[in-house]
Amino acid sequence: RKEVEQDPGPFNVPEGATVAFNCTYSNSASQSFFWYRQDCRKEPKLLMSVYSSGNEDGRFTAQLNRASQYISLLIRDSKLSDSATYLCVVNKAAGNKLTFGGGTRVLVKP
Amino acid sequence: EAGVAQSPRYKIIEKRQSVAFWCNPISGHATLYWYQQILGQGPKLLIQFQNNGVVDDSQLPKDRFSAERLKGVDSTLKIQPAKLEDSAVYLCASSLGSGYNSPLHFGNGTRLTVT
Numbered sequence: 363r364k365e366v367e368q369d370p371g372p373f374n375v376p377e378g379a380t381v382a383f384n385c386t387y388s389n390s391a392s393q394s395f396f397w398y399r400q401d402c403r404k405e406p407k408l409l410m411s412v413y414s415s416g417n418e419d420g421r422f423t424a425q426l427n428r429a430s431q432y433i434s435l436l437i438r439d440s441k442l443s444d445s446a447t448y449l450c451v452v453n454k455a456a457g458n459k460l461t462f463g464g465g466t467r468v469l470v471k472p
Numbered sequence: 473e474a475g476v477a478q479s480p481r482y483k484i485i486e487k488r489q490s491v492a493f494w495c496n497p498i499s500g501h502a503t504l505y506w507y508q509q510i511l512g513q514g515p516k517l518l519i520q521f522q523n524n525g526v527v528d529d530s531q532l533p534k535d536r537f538s539a540e541r542l543k544g545v546d547s548t549l550k551i552q553p554a555k556l557e558d559s560a561v562y563l564c565a566s567s568l569g570s571g572y573n574s575p576l577h578f579g580n581g582t583r584l585t586v587t
Contacts, residue, residue: 405579407578408577411575449514459528461517462515462517465514
């Protein structure tokens with residue numbers, strides 16, 4: 363089992379719709395979690411950190427479910443510019459090592 | 473704030489040749505990472521430095537890959553000899569701390585093609 367797993371997609375989303383996707387992690391001792399966004403042929407950029415209580419940043423909402431060992435990202439009112447690959451990143455407790463998932467590709471269409 | 477600088481942006485070499493990549497992290501960032509990203513996959517950590525010491529190089533193919541971070545600032549990653557499967561984007565990242573609640577800042581990457 364991979365340490366961090368994501369549905370590769372693509373998720374084809376009509377503009378204005380809501381899309382949500384998950385990321386599962388295998389190490390129950392993982393301490394911190396992030397979502398990164400990566401545009402085609404660009405470097406990954408931090409989208410948001412994921413806190414235990416859940417957090418929201420504009421149209422983006424991130425949730426953490428420790429019992430089931432997954433994090434989620436929800437995008438409301440999708441824009442064409444939200445088309446990207448969303449990478450889940452998990453920090454293992456030991457050694458503070460960051461592990462990336464394979465990414466979920468989202469395509470927002472008019 | 474200047475970002476993470478990497479060079480070159482692109483490199484094409486033949487298999488069995490050698491290649492080197494350079495990275496200059498954000499000023500003051502103690503932790504530096506080299507990731508390999510193969511097309512269609514997420515970034516895979518090759519090596520992590522804390523200042524000039526290696527924290528993790530468990531996934532670095534040490535028979536052909538080497539990296540150093542002299543003086544705890546700039547870093548170079550070398551491949552010798554290159555194989556076809558080394559074709560990928562090599563991303564350098566830095567963070568203020570050692571990862572825990574310390575997000576990564578990436579450079580533009582070096583796109584390597586091995587023919």
